[in-house]
Amino acid sequence: MSAMFTTGKLKRLTPLIDECVDTMYDNIDKIIAKSNGILSAPVDLKPLTGAYAMESTIHVTFGLKVSALADPNNPILENIRKLNKQSLLSLVKVSIIMVAPYVARMLRLSQFDRKVTQYFRDLTLHLIDERNRVSETESAVKRVDFLQQMLDSMRDNNNEAIDGSEKYTDSRSGEKYRETRAAASMRDKGLSYDEIIAQCVMIVLSGYDSVSMTISICLYSIAKHPEVQQKLYEEINTFHEQKVCVNFVFNI
Template sequence: MLFTLILYSIILILIVTYIVVHVKQYEYFKVRQISGPTPSYFFGHARTLWNAKSPSRQLAEWSKQFGKIYGIFEGTRPVLIASDVDFLQEVFIKQFSHFPIRKTNILTKALNRGTRIHLFNALGTRWKRQRNVINPTFSAVKLKQMSPLINDCINELMKKLPDYSEKHEDFNIYTLYKRMTMDVICRCAFGVDTDMQNNPDNIYLKKVAQVFTIDIRKMLAFKLGTLVPSLGVTLGTLFIFLNTVKQKLNQLFPSTTKKFEQFPASWIMERVDEVIGMRSDVAKQRVDLLQLMLEAASREHIKDKNDDVNDQYIAKKLTYDEVIANVFLFMVAGYETTSTALAYCTYVLVNHPEEQLKLQHEIDEYLSQNEDGKDPDYDVINRMPYMDMVIKEVLRMHPIAISAVVNRECIEETDVCGIKITKGAVIQPDVYSVHYDQELWGPQDVNSFCPERHLTKRHPLAYIAFGVGPRNYYHSHISYYY
């Protein structure tokens, strides 16, 4: 009887302690005199964001209510939502050493224990090493070499458009852009000459599309890892282990493929691995992203040093597993973002015929200077100022960066604009509120399409369509490439 009483007392004390600690966590913003929506116990604001049709739009609505800096909670983790550009500049640029990583989730730390980790998720010195190797891959000289591959895919799309025009029927140009973009990526990323524009059932197109149909935010393991961060590594490791089991079952028992279908990301990486295996024949080598990375690859183990090491002492090599992971990243990052940006450009120009005509005049002018009649190359496109302004204005109004790309996690306690930020707290920009701030983007109405507004010099953080700061570099190059 006494033992049972003591046991129940201990359990009760633990429960009360757990509740008190968590309730105290929700005082994080109050003690800093930062406003925000009222959190619900245990969930914070996570449940609201999970159920929102557009989490980014939800943040913009809260910004209108609580101002340019306010606080929310993912479980008990504090997240500062900011549309104050001076505050964001301090976090993303001036104090980057305190905020060098994106918000960690159940996969980030688990993946960093493995070998197939790409630039997006890499942490510490591993990220610095990969950045030092990959950034030069996107130099102008190397991008020019891929122009013929891109032009072939674009020309294939242009052959199809007259047929749709002659039929006078509605068609989904977004679908055509996705196929064309995937063709470009497969050719430029790892040298697979696909023909997805004539074969919409292509397996590569299906697998990459599946990557985006899986909303990881709504998966039970991800939700639990968000609410109970201490379980993050365990859940992430289990998630990876189960996918590995599915992969092995498919190899041993091909008839089980549908029943134990592995995640599309793993399937794509396997295909990249196969292509690498076929690159041993020098005569068949071609200029693409994979080949450029393989030239900097090593089969030796690369030991990353402490995070405070200078860049000059970091190895300028990638492992073959890192090459595989980064080619996959290129495919995924380029596919959805590029096709979506093209679709928005089309939509905006159709609704603004005057700007469309002005852009057409610029294009015709530069192409008329091309005496040999060849397709436009990197240099020609790069010399079109109005096109650059049009694309920037489209992406100002319809930013494609998502919260997973642009947020930052604090790794060391610091002070930002008078606000004490503790380790583990997250800073997340409200991109919509920044891009539609009349003070930043006036005097023209921010809700109107006006490419010329980009002729005026703005605050460095006024335009964050691809995020900002050192960890933005790779994604901006991918998007600019297209």
């Protein structure tokens, strides 16, 4: 996994993130347009930053483009919300899993709703199957998201192409395939499909709330300090005119 977070590979994600930034710009413009350009009351930016964080996280992880505000009932958005939802029952489950794992195994306890984890399992296996089929055509587009990077890493480490005849559209076929790989003693040579699914869920889970809260705090801070906001605005314009690469943030 560490190889995925090199500077070069992270820079490849910039176009995906830029698309989500443009969507957030459009959402902010809609708020300004509704008030005729005059914001007479405080604006709750948490829904906007939350939508951006969710969209960008999904885009860089799975390569899927969604609109959290325009299509809030999208299944992948609903399941991410369920992943991040905390309740007393979930806290009790986590406590038992950490303190008495053997009891958790006996009771078949899971930190997350099994329906949610099953959804992401099936989604990931479906995307893998789709990419395997598309990669066989001449018009295949090279993807740079995390899922694709993990698939490329698995192919490289196993020194073989993934058999396009295998199907992963449901969890049972995925389970049968992993048993075959384990029997072939390939378990330790790169990521397994279970590990890829787990890593995708982990990235989505860890990236959403932290990104959303960080951006919200930054926006609130510069809104409370207009002089800092103006200085930041001028510096960004300077670097934007020079068309400097993403590293310009280190010079601000």
